[in-house]
Amino acid sequence: MPFASRLFTLAAALSALTAASCAGVQMGEPNPDAARSGAGGLGVRPRGLGGRAAAPDNPDARPERCDDGGGDCRCMNIASLGKVAHYGGNTDSTDAFQQYLNSKSNARVALLPDRTRLGAELLSRYDVVILQALEDSEYVGFWSYAPDEIEALAAWVAAGNGLIVLTGYGGVPDEVDPDNQLLAFAGISYGKSDTFTSCPDNFCYCTDSSIPFSGWSAGGFAGAHMVAPNGQVGAVGVFHGRPIACADTADGPCEVVATDPSGGVVGVGKRVGKGRVFVWADEWVTYTSQWGATSTHGADCDGHTAGEIYDVPQFWYNVIRWVLPDASCFAIADPIVVP
Secondary structure (H helix, E strand, O other): OOHHHHOOOHHHHHHHHHHHOOOOOOOOOOOHHHOOOOOOOOOOOOOOOOOEEOOOOOOOOOOEEEOOOOOOEEOEEEEEEOEOOEEOOOOEEOHHHHHHHHHHEOEEEEEEOOOOOOOHHHHOOOOEEEEOEOEEEOOEEEOOOOHHHHHHHHHHHHOOOEEEEOOOOOOOHHHHHHHHHHHHHHOEEEOOOOEOOOOOOOOHHHHOOOEEEOOEOOOOHHHHHHHOOOOOOOEEEEOOEOOEEEOOEOOEOOEEEEEOOOOOEEEEEEEEOOEEEEEEOOOHHHOHHHHOOOOOOOHHHOOOOHHHHEOHHHHHHHHHHHHOOOOOOOOEOOOOOOO
16 A cells, blocks of 8 residues: 555554553653654553552453563563564665664564574563574574473463564575474474575665565464554565465464565464564565665656555554464554554
8 A cells, every 4th residue: 555545643642552552651742744664662660669660450361561661561571582683784774663662662672683592481471472583693503492492472462462483684595494493383484495586677776675565365363463444554575485374273273465476475474472573584574675765766767666655554453463462452652554
């Protein structure tokens, strides 16, 4: 859905955010001029409690997360595990993704870029974990996980938390090995072939080399969440990803959320116990350029830039809301995002 058709009035955005917020979270005014920029923010009221703060008006909702001193409470804690995405000599990074969630949403995002042992104590600090490039550096040092770490992650998801997995960070197919280790409990894996290798037209320059993708599947629990009338995602950018395979398990069926023109799986969602797993075949949805301004490449790119044709913020809002459905307090102070 084009950027221009997604702008709400400031009053409508504030009304929607107020309705979606938890008790104890006060929204700061969204800045319409800062859309897709990571600027602006949400005011979060300090509390005098550590750990989790309850939401007494909705006992079934996931409680807020407060920092160790109890002075900053957020709707959820998100851990980004692995090296952050980068492209073009590190000029295009994930800064916008992290800043967008930390400054414009009531979530708190922490980066864990080094090999960190997975265990119950670490995972208990977070509500959502995003797996990015699980490696020491690009092309080398792919991480490996012990059986007890895999079991800890599986138990954490099954207890009601959300796992989001991305891939496509480099040219070495073995980059998917650690992801496949950690996803085995869900019956999901990445293949090692290369996908989205060529631009279908002459406008990929305008989107900083990514290829527009909008092959959403409308059916089922996750697919409907991505394309529902009140949360529709138009296009996002993809480039050099990996195919996804998913098998039904005792926990339930796989649901294909998105496919490429050849029928290859680009996105899949699955419920595991009380938790949910969302797997995406690419990583360009985190790059700063994909959240960028609408006029960075001259008049020949008018109507074709990432800021004009991509719905990356809406993609992330929908994915996070789907993997953590009991976090009804989650909100983004941005007039282009449909809550």
